[in-house]
């Protein structure tokens with residue numbers, strides 16, 4: 535069996551749990567998997583020694599291989615179990631394949647900012663409404679797994695104070711609060727990040743009014759990617775969860791459908807709906823939209839285009855600038871090619887703080903909603919862009935050549951810049967070894 539080490543309240547765990555459930559439900563995950571709560575004991579005694587990282591999610595495969603980072607877990611499982619694929623074939627469905635990777639990148643590394651913010655803003659002292667108690671309980675479940683409920687909650691509360699200095703989150707940000715600053719959240723940009731989140735949710739609400747999943751009637755990488763911000767933070771955490779249910783009920787249905795639990799009303803891929811024939815006999819039909827398939831002819835749903843527009847308008851300029859800053863850093867005397875690069879997304883990586891904070895060499899100016907701020911450069915995003923470049927190249931090598939991709943990318947103001955991606959990444963190649971990143975030597 536596979537073992538998934540995860541937390542219910544973790545951003546990237548939600549993505550992988552739903553993905554593995556989906557594959558398993560359709561008999562496409564070989565021996566299946568067990569979802570193991572990655573308690574503090576297991577992180578110290580097992581995950582760190584075996585994989586070199588305490589981050590979740592991680593999987594241990596049936597042959598004892600450890601895989602970490604959600605995208606690599608999906609790559610690993612898709613290659614080991616190609617049945618019921620979640621990635622459209624880049625040769626025959628180049629547009630849908632590319633759209634999936636771009637949405638995964640947007641969800642993993644851009645929507646993470648407002649989703650992360652929601653959790654911790656509504657946990658600060660004096661916020662009303664507040665989900666501080668719920669948040670303490672969900673962290674305590676990991677920190678003091680097995681202890682009685684009140685002990686678990688106190689463990690969460692104590693950790694918030696010790697690790698994140700939650701009582702001084704605004705005056706002396708530490709831990710997650712420092713992370714938000716590193717990601718470009720300050721008093722000026724805070725409303726713009728929130729507006730970005732609301733814009734995205736509004737677009738998804740419209741889309742899910744037409745289609746049950748991102749690409750039609752069955753899930754794909756894009757759905758599991760979007761579930762990262764949507765499940766643990768925006769659906770499960772109490773304050774954004776109330777807002778999501780109140781204002782975006784179709785997005786809530788899609789969360790349940792994609793998460794694959796408690797989804798009878800939401801209808802799921804593979805589920806059947808029944809009606810009665812004239813003899814009163816049950817007649818089954820496919821429950822999900824679009825005949826239960828991705829749209830035919832490699833079509834991108836019209837209602838998805840505005841979401842891709844968010845990628846090109848908001849995130850692409852930041853990615854492009856990140857590649858340039860990282861290229862300069864790798865070429866500078868401060869770095870020897872082949873050396874380690876910062877890894878984490880949520881905060882500056884320990885040991886790299888001087889580079890990734892303040893005016894450090896791995897920080898840059900960025901803009902969101904017309905407001906300027908400063909944030910760290912995240913080499914992991916360059917690793918994700920390398921995957922985008924690879925599927926783009928495979929798409930262009932397909933039978934239809936470059937034309938379908940030209941057609942899709944031509945719809946966005948800066949879309950065709952993706953055709954120059956390989957050149958942009960030439961000086962900032964990133965190699966990933968387990969959880970660690972290095973420049974290519």
Ligand SMILES: N[C@@H](CCC(=O)N[C@@H](CS)C(=O)NCC(=O)O)C(=O)O
Pocket residue numbers: 544545546547588589590591602603604605642878879880914
């Ligand atoms: N890029 C990674 C991120 C993994 C990650 O950052 N996980 C968070 C929880 S969602 C974590 O484990 N944080 C605690 C830590 O790094 O010790 C992925 O795609 O899986």
